[in-house]
Amino acid sequence: MSLPLIPPMLATPGTLPPTAQDARWAYETKQDGQRAVIYLEGDGSLLVRARSGEDITAAYPELRPLGGALGTTPAVLDGEILALDEEGRADFQLLQSRMGLAHAPARAARMAAQTPVHLVLFDVLHLAGSSLLKVPYSRRRGQLEGLGLRGPFWSTPSALVGHGAQALAATREHGLEGLVCKRLDSVYEPGVRSRAWIKIRNMRSEDVIVGGWLPGKGRLTGLPGAVLVGQYAARRLRYVGGVGTGWSEAERAHLAELLRASETDTCPFDPAPRVPGAHWVLPRLVGEVRYSVRTRSGMLRQPSWLRLRPDLTPQDASADLPEDI
The missing domain is CATH 3.30.470.30 (DNA ligase/mRNA capping enzyme)
Structure with missing residues (x-):
């Protein structure tokens, strides 16, 4: 090939540029591809x-x-x-x-x-x-x-040049993944994650029920590496994914104590997911997670843990999920 190989320039996660600089930036829809x-x-x-x-x-x-x-x-x-x-x-x-x-x-x-x-x-x-x-x-x-x-x-x-706040609001209104902000005077930096490009991902949050966990590895040995979560739909606790990020060390250790106190041999999810190595717990803990989108089958994509919700009962964590999940 006669053309030069060029690795793509990458955007840095962030927020909208200051309003005073808005006209110096262009805004493109962040695509999920x-x-x-x-x-x-x-x-x-x-x-x-x-x-x-x-x-x-x-x-x-x-x-x-x-x-x-x-x-x-x-x-x-x-x-x-x-x-x-x-x-x-x-x-x-x-x-x-x-x-x-x-x-x-x-x-x-x-x-x-x-x-x-x-x-x-x-x-x-x-x-x-x-x-x-x-x-x-x-x-x-x-x-x-x-x-x-x-x-x-x-x-x-x-x-779109300028009008960043309106552009971001439009992506949220139409259920799009987010926005990429690009400085008008920026050069192309191959392979570099640059502050000249800023990506803003639209995230959603929902309440979920912890029904199991996976053991951590390495420095997380003895602690949960991920929790398996679900939501009630048609009176069944339906599995919606695993969450492995979002805790501090202290929060993860506290969660480990709560999980051990709720251990059971019976999978609470219906139907039971195929998750090798899973430890099941009684579905009593409610937490709030942040995620990007749901898949067509109802699974949470890119979920991260926000907080425990001791103020909620498991029945509060419900969702309208497809029948075939």
Whole structure:
């Protein structure tokens, strides 16, 4: 390949820029997908590399026509591969059925027909033989949008300059993952987690019931490494996931005492989840967790522990879950 390999620039978790600096930033929707750098050689070929550098081109055959979208102009593009649900929102669970198929092209082709992906492009790093890494974001954005890259399986959504608070509120209103704030004068820093890009993830919180735990390892030996939690639905305690982060050492030690006092040989979840090595407890402890989204089957994605809720009874932790969870 004649084009330079460029690892993607990464955003730093944070909050909205100060109001006085709002006009110096652009705002893009944070997508829940697989980050990818796209290489167009200008000869009709396409190379797609994951954030790790792995060649994942064969996993997404529907993207191949993008190789000829710029004719003979070579380019390196930055973007995110998404699988969209029926409402047009990114669904990471859907995407998981497409990931990992780079070495199974026949299966990838079948899956492409069932669950096609969509590539969202948001930066151009190299164009027509020239590096754009030192060019400010605002100019790179202008050049990217000027390429007119819109097709059946790819698009170039516009970025909003200023109005960050409104943009963030809109992502929350529409149930989107969050917002990425990009400083207009920022250069592209390959492989760097930069403060020039800030990501804000919309998180939700709910009450859950602790029904089990998994032993910790290493420095957590003897303590819970994760708790297994559920919520009541149709009078059954339904398993909604494991939570392994969010405690201080003191909080984890206190939780260990509470769990040991509630041990039982019977799994409280209905149906019982397949969790090797699980220790079950009586479903009496209620806690509050933060998470990003629910999967279609009702599982909590990226959950972290917030606090115990001794003021609540287990019946207070209920949810409207799919019947087939």
